[in-house]
Amino acid sequence: MSYLLLTLLLLPLIGSVLVFAWKNPASKYLALGIAFAQMLLTFYMLTGFDFKPTVDGVLQYEINYPWSNYIKSNLHFGIDGMSMLMLLLTNILTPLIILSSFNEKPGYRNTFYGLILLMQFGLIGVFTSLDGLLFYIFWEVTLIPIWLIAGIWGQEDKKIQFTTRFFVYTFVGSLFMLIGLIYVYNHSASFALTDLYNADLTSGAQTVIFWFIFFAFAVKLPIFPFHSWQPDTYTYSPTQGSMLLSGIMLKMAVYGLLRWLLPITPEPILGLSGQIVLVLAIIGVVHGALIAIIQNDSKRLIAYSSLSHVGLMTAGIMASAILTVKGTLMIEGGEGALIQSFAHGINVVGLFYCADILYKRFKTRDIRQMGGLARVAPKFAVLFMVILLGSIALPLTNGFVGEFILIKSIFDYSIIAAVIAGTTMIFSSVYLFRFYAKAMFGEGDEEVLASAADLTGVEFSVLASLVVFVIFLGIFPQPILDMVNSSLKFIFTSMMN
Amino acid sequence: MSVLIIIFLTAVIALFAGVFEQGKFSRYIGILGLMIAFYVSFLPEISFFSQYQHMFEFGANAALFTKIAIVITILLFFLGGFSFSNHRNHQSELYALMLFSLCGGIILFGFQNLVTLFLGVEILSIPLYVLAGSNKTDLRSNEASIKYFLMGAFATGFLLFGVALIYGSTGSFDLYKIHEFAVVNPKNLMFILGAVLMLVALAFKVSLAPFHMWSPDVYQGSPSLITAFMMSVVKIASFFAFFKLMTIGFLGITGEWINIIGVLIIITLFLANVMGLAQTNVKRMLAYSSVSHVGYLSLIFYGMNSLSSYNLAFYLFAYSLATVGVMMCLIWVEKLKRETSYTAFNGLGHTEPILAVAATVSLLSMAGIPLTAGFMGKFAIFAQAIDQAPFLVLVAVLGSAISIAYYLRLIMVMFFPKESSFKTSEKVSLTYNIVAVFIIFALVAMGVFPDLFAKQFGL
Numbered sequence: 001m002s003y004l005l006l007t008l009l010l011l012p013l014i015g016s017v018l019v020f021a022w023k024n025p026a027s028k029y030l031a032l033g034i035a036f037a038q039m040l041l042t043f044y045m046l047t048g049f050d051f052k053p054t055v056d057g058v059l060q061y062e063i064n065y066p067w068s069n070y071i072k073s074n075l076h077f078g079i080d081g082m083s084m085l086m087l088l089l090t091n092i093l094t095p096l097i098i099l100s101s102f103n104e105k106p107g108y109r110n111t112f113y114g115l116i117l118l119m120q121f122g123l124i125g126v127f128t129s130l131d132g133l134l135f136y137i138f139w140e141v142t143l144i145p146i147w148l149i150a151g152i153w154g155q156e157d158k159k160i161q162f163t164t165r166f167f168v169y170t171f172v173g174s175l176f177m178l179i180g181l182i183y184v185y186n187h188s189a190s191f192a193l194t195d196l197y198n199a200d201l202t203s204g205a206q207t208v209i210f211w212f213i214f215f216a217f218a219v220k221l222p223i224f225p226f227h228s229w230q231p232d233t234y235t236y237s238p239t240q241g242s243m244l245l246s247g248i249m250l251k252m253a254v255y256g257l258l259r260w261l262l263p264i265t266p267e268p269i270l271g272l273s274g275q276i277v278l279v280l281a282i283i284g285v286v287h288g289a290l291i292a293i294i295q296n297d298s299k300r301l302i303a304y305s306s307l308s309h310v311g312l313m314t315a316g317i318m319a320s321a322i323l324t325v326k327g328t329l330m331i332e333g334g335e336g337a338l339i340q341s342f343a344h345g346i347n348v349v350g351l352f353y354c355a356d357i358l359y360k361r362f363k364t365r366d367i368r369q370m371g372g373l374a375r376v377a378p379k380f381a382v383l384f385m386v387i388l389l390g391s392i393a394l395p396l397t398n399g400f401v402g403e404f405i406l407i408k409s410i411f412d413y414s415i416i417a418a419v420i421a422g423t424t425m426i427f428s429s430v431y432l433f434r435f436y437a438k439a440m441f442g443e444g445d446e447e448v449l450a451s452a453a454d455l456t457g458v459e460f461s462v463l464a465s466l467v468v469f470v471i472f473l474g475i476f477p478q479p480i481l482d483m484v485n486s487s488l489k490f491i492f493t494s495m496m497n
Numbered sequence: 498m499s500v501l502i503i504i505f506l507t508a509v510i511a512l513f514a515g516v517f518e519q520g521k522f523s524r525y526i527g528i529l530g531l532m533i534a535f536y537v538s539f540l541p542e543i544s545f546f547s548q549y550q551h552m553f554e555f556g557a558n559a560a561l562f563t564k565i566a567i568v569i570t571i572l573l574f575f576l577g578g579f580s581f582s583n584h585r586n587h588q589s590e591l592y593a594l595m596l597f598s599l600c601g602g603i604i605l606f607g608f609q610n611l612v613t614l615f616l617g618v619e620i621l622s623i624p625l626y627v628l629a630g631s632n633k634t635d636l637r638s639n640e641a642s643i644k645y646f647l648m649g650a651f652a653t654g655f656l657l658f659g660v661a662l663i664y665g666s667t668g669s670f671d672l673y674k675i676h677e678f679a680v681v682n683p684k685n686l687m688f689i690l691g692a693v694l695m696l697v698a699l700a701f702k703v704s705l706a707p708f709h710m711w712s713p714d715v716y717q718g719s720p721s722l723i724t725a726f727m728m729s730v731v732k733i734a735s736f737f738a739f740f741k742l743m744t745i746g747f748l749g750i751t752g753e754w755i756n757i758i759g760v761l762i763i764i765t766l767f768l769a770n771v772m773g774l775a776q777t778n779v780k781r782m783l784a785y786s787s788v789s790h791v792g793y794l795s796l797i798f799y800g801m802n803s804l805s806s807y808n809l810a811f812y813l814f815a816y817s818l819a820t821v822g823v824m825m826c827l828i829w830v831e832k833l834k835r836e837t838s839y840t841a842f843n844g845l846g847h848t849e850p851i852l853a854v855a856a857t858v859s860l861l862s863m864a865g866i867p868l869t870a871g872f873m874g875k876f877a878i879f880a881q882a883i884d885q886a887p888f889l890v891l892v893a894v895l896g897s898a899i900s901i902a903y904y905l906r907l908i909m910v911m912f913f914p915k916e917s918s919f920k921t922s923e924k925v926s927l928t929y930n931i932v933a934v935f936i937i938f939a940l941v942a943m944g945v946f947p948d949l950f951a952k953q954f955g956l
Contacts, residue, residue, distance in 0.1 A: 068946075070948050070951060141867060167901065168898070168901055171901050172898040175894045175897055175898055179891070182880045
């Protein structure tokens with residue numbers, strides 16, 4: 001029984017209840033305080049964390065408490081390297097996301113912050129639960145707050161239509177996952193992770209379950225044909241909603257793919273299913289990047305770029321998984337996907353915030369109507385540039401390490417696939433530099449520029465914190481690779497037999 | 498049996514209390530009597546009543562469902578609110594009729610004999626024919642009453658014909674004798690015909706499509722409190738009777754009727770959910786949603802095990818609580834706005850947050866979102882059925898996927914608009930808020946601690 005993990009899990013829940021109850025403008029400080037305490041707690045847990053356990057896949061800070069006899073399920077939480085990385089991502093980004101909204105007046109503020117904390121609770125639950133039913137429950141718990149955030153504070157004219165579509169899409173995906181999990185559960189002793197890994201499933205059943213569970217992840221990621229909800233939702237959500245969605249929430253699916261899907265149903269990976277997923281992911285990479293090039297709406301551009309990056313992560317995971325199931329243990333794809341999850345989280349939150357800052361200055365999201373801001377806002381120009389370079393995956397920024405490993409792992413599987421997927425690096429520089437050049441240089445509306453100011457204190461502190469991570473992880477990626485190594489070895493080894 | 502007698506006496510007293518005072522007394526007498534009955538239902542049965550055992554058995558299951566039905570009726574009595582205008586003068590009769598109908602329900606929980614089954618169905622239904630039409634100036638209410646009566650009469654015909662055929666083949670009305678006969682003679686044509694006729698009759702009562710066509714009109718036309726009663730208590734009673742008859746009486750010929758139910762489930766889930774999506778009136782949407790829930794519930798017939806009746810109780814209780822949660826919101830809106838379209842709910846979340854949150858949690862529970870009771874109920878039933886009927890579970894999942902859209906729509910209407918269309922002067926009463934908080938609490942507690950319910954009800 002680990003009280004540290006229990007605190008980490010319950011603090012945001014209690015915090016959200018307090019923030020809901022406290023109808024006062026000052027509740028935002030309470031929310032920020034809780035999120036910040038949460039971050040410190042995560043760092044503290046990192047100090048007591050065993051990076052190189054002697055046995056692979058060892059769980060630390062475990063909590064295991066019987067929950068229901070009715071459904072054979074336990075309140076089982078624990079952390080290995082992979083979960084730790086995701087917890088770091090969640091708890092570093094949440095205070096920044098809360099801070100980033102301090103200049104805004106969204107109305108019903110305490111509800112807004114309460115929902116963000118509730119979301120954090122759900123996310124931590126997803127990343128730490130070791131019980132199939134708990135995982136599903138937390139997976140759904142994250143959906144409600146983000147849906148309400150998008151719905152209540154989203155762009156007025158479009159929000160009903162797009163939030164409904166978002167909710168229905170992801171809910172349908174989750175339902176299929178539930179059915180898959182229930183089926184596995186009926187053929188195993190309980191909902192415990194290891195029991196699900198060892199469930200007695202026929203090859204045909206595995207294929208069906210693979211697609212059922214994959215569907216949930218594919219919608220959340222999103223993978224190519226299931227992505228149609230994503231650009232609209234990212235565009236019409238409030239900035240904080242887009243940050244939560246793209247920065248943290250889609251990482252749930254990357255995590256779920258590794259932890260819950262591949263080890264439970266290894267057989268279909270070897271067959272056609274694995275290759276179909278790989279192909280879809282690579283189509284997503286190119287498709288997202290190409291569409292991003294012609295976007296004029298800044299948030300939409302970032303949404304499509306996210307689609308492209310996520311496709312690469314999935315492709316990397318699948319390439320390594322296919323090779324592993326064939327008999328050679330390869331974990332690079334997993335490593336690349338996880339480090340890229342972390343990096344992409346930082347970068348995309350930064351990009352959405354930059355888009356938000358630009359929107360505040362120019363009162364439009366159309367990048368054709370922007371221009372020349374670099375002259376009046378040099379601090380912004382520099383920080384924006386660094387985050388941009390991170391997204392483009394310039395060496396020595398955080399994006400490079402992940403993308404390099406991912407393309408290498410795809411290369412190990414197929415050179416042609418690697419060449420096609422590698423185009424993302426070219427395309428991303430095209431669309432992001434186009435965005436930057438239009439917004440920061442060139443002819444701008446002089447009236448707008450005269451009234452535009454450089455970064456405020458809040459904006460600066462958020463962007464500067466993100467930039468620190470962009471550079472730091474670009475130079476020292478090794479700690480993250482070490483962190484996830486042992487858990488990935490465990491997961492990929494359990495796929496082999 | 499003692500519970501039944503207490504509720505019957507309460508109903509009689511409540512009826513006569515109306516002579517002295519219009520309505521108020523009866524309501525409190527009803528609540529008091531129901532609470533006593535609820536308490537008594539936890540006590541062991543008095544041995545004097547055991548002579549009825551071949552007609553009526555008050556076993557563990559019957560006790561469990563009786564408790565659930567009583568709790569829901571108490572909640573509805575707390576809501577009160579026959580909010581229609583011209584009818585303030587004759588309320589005690591309505592409360593008394595609700596109690597009589599509940600008596601019919603309790604008979605259904607304990608029936609052991611087809612005669613008792615028939616009695617239970619009729620005692621349950623006849624007060625409802627009156628209650629459905631109790632808003633006499635409203636044409637829809639009259640329509641509801643007539644439609645319900647005619648359909649009920651048809652169903653009774655089927656039921657009686659079925660009973661006659663069963664009696665003709667087995668020579669007995671006793672449920673367990675029928676069970677024995679079916680196990681020994683699974684191919685007796687007259688018996689199978691009787692079973693199918695009874696299935697159709699009860700499918701009418703629980704409104705499984707295509708025998709559901711009366712229910713949207715009846716649910717919409719009836720006064721909202723009565724609609725809530727029909728969606729919850731009546732549904733619990735009739736579905737349990739259906740369940741008991743099929744799984745005890747006709748267990749031996751399961752192969753003959755299970756496929757019929759499978760087809761009915763598919764029709765129900767698609768028809769009800771798609772129609773629910775198309776509605777512009779919340780009350781009608783809830784009516785279709787109620788029909789669709791019978792579809793999910795009917796999956797209980799697949800993969801039966803020792804926990805099935807408990808799963809059924811869990812689902813029905815979760816669903817009924819959620820129904821009360823949404824309907825109380827609707828009763829309040831109807832009282833202020835005199836209509837129940839989606840737009841009537843605009844911005845309710847800003848003026849009556851507790852009520853709106855109760856409705857939201859209820860809707861999420863109906864949709865089967867985790868951490869609510871509805872999720873656990875759906876989960877248990879799906880998990881039970883998936884090995885035997887994977888295709889039907891898939892259909893149920895697709896049905897849920899469609900249904901989420903219309904549940905969300907109501908939540909969005911309550912919370913998403915910036916402006917509220919409600920006058921701030923009129924606030925909802927304390928009783929309503931207490932019931933709302935109770936429902937939120939109960940739904941979440943059942944979703945978070947699914948074992949709690951089991952202990953509470955002695956399983």
